[in-house]
Amino acid sequence: MGEEVNRERSSGATPVGAAAGPETVPTTIEIAQGSAVVHLAAPKDGGTTLLALLAEEPEIQVPAPCGGHGRCGKCAVLVNPDGPSRPEPSPADLRFLKPFRLAEGYRLACTCPVSGIDRVVAPPRDRSAFVKSEVPHFDAPADVWQEARSEGRFAVAVDIGTTTVASYLFDTESGEVESVVAEMNRQGVFGADVLSRISFSERAPGNLEHLSRAIRAQLTEMIAALAGGRRPSPGMVVVTGNTTMLHLLAGVSPSGIGRAPFTPAFTECRRLPSDELRLGNRGSVILLPSQAGYVGADIMSAAVAVDMDRDPRTTLLVDIGTNGEIALSHGGTVYTCATAAGPAFEGATISSGVGGVAGALSRWSRSGDVFSFDTIAGLPVVGICGSGLLDLVASLLSDEIVDETGRIDPPRDTPAAWQPLLVEVDGAPAVRYAGGYYLTQKDLREVQLAKAAIAAGIEILCAEAGIETASIERLVLTGGFGNHLRSESAVRIGLLPSLPPDRIVTVDNAAGRGAVLTLRASGTLDRIKKLALQARYIELSGHALFQERYVEQMFFPEVDS
Ligand code: FES
Numbered sequence: 001m002g003e004e005v006n007r008e009r010s011s012g013a014t015p016v017g018a019a020a021g022p023e024t025v026p027t028t029i030e031i032a033q034g035s036a037v038v039h040l041a042a043p044k045d046g047g048t049t050l051l052a053l054l055a056e057e058p059e060i061q062v063p064a065p066c067g068g069h070g071r072c073g074k075c076a077v078l079v080n081p082d083g084p085s086r087p088e089p090s091p092a093d094l095r096f097l098k099p100f101r102l103a104e105g106y107r108l109a110c111t112c113p114v115s116g117i118d119r120v121v122a123p124p125r126d127r128s129a130f131v132k133s134e135v136p137h138f139d140a141p142a143d144v145w146q147e148a149r150s151e152g153r154f155a156v157a158v159d160i161g162t163t164t165v166a167s168y169l170f171d172t173e174s175g176e177v178e179s180v181v182a183e184m185n186r187q188g189v190f191g192a193d194v195l196s197r198i199s200f201s202e203r204a205p206g207n208l209e210h211l212s213r214a215i216r217a218q219l220t221e222m223i224a225a226l227a228g229g230r231r232p233s234p235g236m237v238v239v240t241g242n243t244t245m246l247h248l249l250a251g252v253s254p255s256g257i258g259r260a261p262f263t264p265a266f267t268e269c270r271r272l273p274s275d276e277l278r279l280g281n282r283g284s285v286i287l288l289p290s291q292a293g294y295v296g297a298d299i300m301s302a303a304v305a306v307d308m309d310r311d312p313r314t315t316l317l318v319d320i321g322t323n324g325e326i327a328l329s330h331g332g333t334v335y336t337c338a339t340a341a342g343p344a345f346e347g348a349t350i351s352s353g354v355g356g357v358a359g360a361l362s363r364w365s366r367s368g369d370v371f372s373f374d375t376i377a378g379l380p381v382v383g384i385c386g387s388g389l390l391d392l393v394a395s396l397l398s399d400e401i402v403d404e405t406g407r408i409d410p411p412r413d414t415p416a417a418w419q420p421l422l423v424e425v426d427g428a429p430a431v432r433y434a435g436g437y438y439l440t441q442k443d444l445r446e447v448q449l450a451k452a453a454i455a456a457g458i459e460i461l462c463a464e465a466g467i468e469t470a471s472i473e474r475l476v477l478t479g480g481f482g483n484h485l486r487s488e489s490a491v492r493i494g495l496l497p498s499l500p501p502d503r504i505v506t507v508d509n510a511a512g513r514g515a516v517l518t519l520r521a522s523g524t525l526d527r528i529k530k531l532a533l534q535a536r537y538i539e540l541s542g543h544a545l546f547q548e549r550y551v552e553q554m555f556f557p558e559v560d561s
Pocket of ligand 1: 063064065066067068069070071072073074075092108109110111
């Protein structure tokens, strides 16, 4: 069933990309995405881009991992599908889009001027986030819970990730989680990673407001969906997330986090009245405390959720996202750091990479002459996501098709099954992993950069604690990507240290569990606050050993013979 919406917008959204020439433009542009159809008023001078026009339109979501800089090639839309007039391809169009797609009418939304466009078809939107939604259950009475009960029958715990937002609804009388909702973070249209969003927030007056409005509107809708029309609406809301996400929710500029010395405007626990953020709840909103610009409340709450502040075992917590956030507990001290891993594992810098969406190739393996792979939701391949990427690279390393320097260099005795998959793309070796989808040499370099940053961060924390990585007794993987990767593949490519499999566990959304625990288990908020104050934060950018370890970790582990 189509849904038609008319938006009157005379000035367009704040420009995200290059401006267009002042040509005659139609008064409205019809934008279709799946069953949704909206009509947007185009600015009279045409001086904006399609992505900018769409930036504030909640019905339409076009991914823009590079933040509209024309660097990722992921924001293609079909322009004037009935032809014939279309804007000339931009240099970014020519770089990222194949000639047949250009001929069909595809253009990158971030470089496409709105002039002369009357109809746009955006690729189907995938709002669902593939996170597991197991509901944690706790028995202990809670202090914050008592407060939450006084504020309403229902309370909400939220984890705002850069990619995914997860929300849990509590019944404060029964103490049970009633429902869980997880969605892709709608700020994704402003950039895939924290730095892109900080950069967007600084690019024009009003952009910070766009980002704040986007996440507040999303939370308001999620809370309403969780409540399912119950009256009265939920009371208390407890929010965890990375430091930048909490700034954007609060409407506070994250600029300080974007450049050295990466100082956030606030890290302390904040309690805000419901009318300040207007999320549709009736009680207070608690923002959990962060530790540093890149070690946020999400890591603090995750560390407490897996008992790193109490469990005597040497524990490594790794949250692999666009930043690799790492915590290590040893001998009563918790050490933390963050590495700029980049969004390779979320698909943004991989030529055919996608996030965890339906159709993403998420598993890959070879058995004899037979390759097998899985896609999310079992749909036809639309690209490769992080877990599939790790499996594929691990398989290429194990069969020595990729050497330890990351070069695609198949030996003479390459297993026959690989032969038809080893091809050239633009004159360079590549691997065709499905249909018309390829892993290129450049993609492998991106994997090396990302894995080296995380592996070096782990080594530095172990060095600070005075231990070898082999001494880690428990390795906890969490985060949207961490939940899904195969630890054998992560170890094979050297992303994680080589540990016995039984020491590696995955915990589904540990940060969200920490927010849940805050509502439900006595003393959790105090534990998180204490950890944020007492953990030892290691700044890697100025660390004497980091660069050396990072360069070493660019190599893949050699094949065991
Ligand atoms: S190329 Fe358009 S958002 Fe990245």
